[in-house]
Amino acid sequence: MSEIRVLVVEDNPLQAALIQELLAQSIDTRFEIDTYENLETALNCLSKKKFDAVLLDLTLPDSEGLTTFIRMHEAAAGVPVVVLTGNDDWSLAAKAVEAGAQDYLIKGKIDGNRLARALRLAVKRTHAEQQEWNSPMLHLAQQQFLKAAQIMGLDENLRERLLFPQRTLVVTLPFRRDNYTQVETVFGYRVQHLLTMGPTKGGIRYHEDVGLGEVSALAMWMSWKCALMRLPFGGAKGGVRIDPTELTGHELQRLTRRYTMEIIEMIGPDKDIPAPDMGTDERVMAWLMDTYSQQMGYSVPTIVTGKPVSLGGSLGRREATGRGLVYMIEEAAKMLGIPIKGATAVVQGFGNVGSNTARLLEELGVKVVGVSDVSTGLYNPKGLSVTDLLQYAQDHRVLKGYPHADEVSNQELLELPCDILAPCALQNQITDRNAEKLNCKLVAEGANGPTSLEADEILKERGIFVIPDVLGNAGGVTVSYFEWVQGTQNYMWTLDEINSRLKKILTDAFQRTAGRSDSLNLDFRTAALIEGIERVAEAKLKRGLFP
Template sequence: MKASASTAAAATSPTCSLSYIHPEADSPWLTYLAQVDRVLPHLGHLARWGETLKRPKRALIVDVPIEMDDGSVRHFEGYRVQHNLSRGPGKGGVRYHPNVTLEEVMALSAWMTIKNAAVGLPYGGAKGGIRVTPSELSHKELERLTRRYTSEIGIIIGPQQDIPAPDVNTNGQIMAWMMDTYSMNVGATATGVVTGKPIPLGGSLGRVKATGRGVFVTGREALRRLGHEIKGLRIAVQGFGNVGGTAAELFAATGAHIVAVQDHTGTIIEEKGLDIGALQAHVERHGGVAGFPGAQSARNEDFWEVRCDVLIPAALEGQLTAERARKTTAKVILEGANGPTLPAADDVFASRGILVVPDVICNAGGVTVSYFEWVQDFSSFFWDEDDINARLDKILGNAFARIWDTSEQLKISLRTAAFAVACERVLQAREERGLYP
């Protein structure tokens, strides 16, 4: 829908500034704000609510003191941000990383708002994190950290309020501790307070590989519309955890050649295609791809110039700069990570005719199966993995089709189209709910 003069003016107004953060020029929060500004002209009368998208509803900063194994006491800083709850309870992961900041968590929570709405899930967006290097903590210290953090944010989470999940450096064990701590504090077992739990505690089959499967499904749909066969394609993958590793496994099983992989330990290249099963076994034994005997090692920056047809950034945000966007030979970018592409890189990709399948649809497999888990916990009726994968395929396929059609109709990028679909849903809910009081 074409914007009126007044809404167009609103769309071009300066991005808002929040007094409690001071983001860097290439920060995730500013990347998100730039993405919102690009979509506002396509929202018609709903653009009057656009400022809603630029401000988190609630941001909680907590002190997390724990007793270390040596008897000392250390303090860690934790966050939980609820960006928007217009369409349902908050939903988003918790990451443990030494570089976690409030503005990063704000951006991640905002992308969850967009992601959930783009897929059509009945959630708002939320995210959490603790600034910590988890590898430096013992198992018991990690448990104490998790339980104290859960108690501190317990005032705003709950099965109908805000549902955390795993993210960077967190897993099913972390979720089990969070669920148990919350349950003890409310006096009743509350399996639905988190997703990504172990199967015996109400977890869902298919959840661990769901995000990587979503990258494969949306990538398959994009390539089909471009007229490309997966068989024989050359693919480079950054990040080889649950997301990148699963996506690589599924593409390789369909006949693609995974020619380069990069993770926190280094970069490996094999022109004829890596043996993904052997690489996964190597990573399991050694903690990373470095030293894999079936490939050549390379400088990390060389990864961006590897000859490939498809590039899958599945690590952290901000990896694709304008310079790297100019270097890549890929024709399709599948964003397995959250916010891996800076706005300037988006412009380079557009000028080069490179298709970007944005994170808010490409990596939505994880939150979709988290939704399945949440539903199964409430009903106490659990589905088999084939059923879950079929449902995931259908939901992501339909969501991608809607975004692709919007992109074609409005002649905008897939990212802006995904934001257009999502923001229309969020702001329509905001308008219909009204303001109270």
């Protein structure tokens, strides 16, 4: 359940009590409320405590009218303000909206749903206005690109062209909750970074922090990843800003189908091919495929990859990202002289990528000593049974409470002694604040953007080898390519064929990156990025400029 911290400024104690009662009834959001009766006290509190939204009466003992809003709006500094006004003065509230208020509510005409939704939407809109391009993840992706472009001497025209995505689509879409009385409005995105190389390819992410900047960064990384693997795709990504764990299956299906309709003109088996990402899975891809096919009038399996095998999905796709990361770990271990059998590993994240990485490492004889998910971190220096962890997670949904390990924090997990550290959760996990404390020989990035540029420099100085995300987690898009090829040919491959071809493509990319790294004395991330960017630059120059 999400939480919103609200500053309520209301001098009528009965009205304030009613607001408290109405917000306490909210099922989907927990509201933490501070209430004050006058403006000066509220402004003083605002300077000392962080709030997500302000609910402001425009008639207070020490201030009235539009001046009340203006003073609060200036002091709030980016915190959305929803104003309260009487039925006889709604025009004043309208003026406040013109001056920057996110919404207004008429006293005597509000109910719990109206009040909670107004506050939720105010927070969402403000986040959209402030954060769409101001994304740490996009900043990191651009920094990495500019560093590589500088070293390789990339043409300035191409550098400017590739710094931002070629196409972006931002939509707001409604979907109905199961109670049939509540219709949520959420933000959705689809971004195509590069259209030069063929159809674009990239997953769809459902997460409460999804924004235009984050999706653009992921699309950019996907361009370099596809070029590095020599796949005939440009990079794309999509997402919806929502927490999927709070939705029922019916709500998730309605959301997916509506989102598909909002982006349907942008996607297609020869234009842009979605796939699963964080918060989505085979089931979501099946709904997307069905919705698209209904509009076309015939079945179009190649509109998505990562769908169920019974609908034309590929064997091996579900575990492809984790399997690809393990292939890269094997190659790096050979290069570094680390014996795989008997090595120790810590895996951050126990979703699809992390759990498969841990399972496949265990099969190779690696001792997995630490894992984590959103609920907790677990550590056992004698080794964890990944089979038991998978069963426990299936039975309890999360790892918290697992009895055969010590609980550790996320920060402590990253600093555990091990040979292999695999960050497979979220971005920005290894930074200049903790890079000095890592106690591993090899970092294998299963997540996108888990390591900052500053941390890269520290790890390089410490002699810790990094398998970068554009190489480490490329197994997913590679097997997605296999699925797309199988769908267009109507010819299915065996699992052995898929895994063999996956290993061949990834190993080739690793060796090319290693060669470039050695010849130019570069870290592996920069070498991998240059390998991908160079292919994109060549393709753009060969196609020329239109008109």
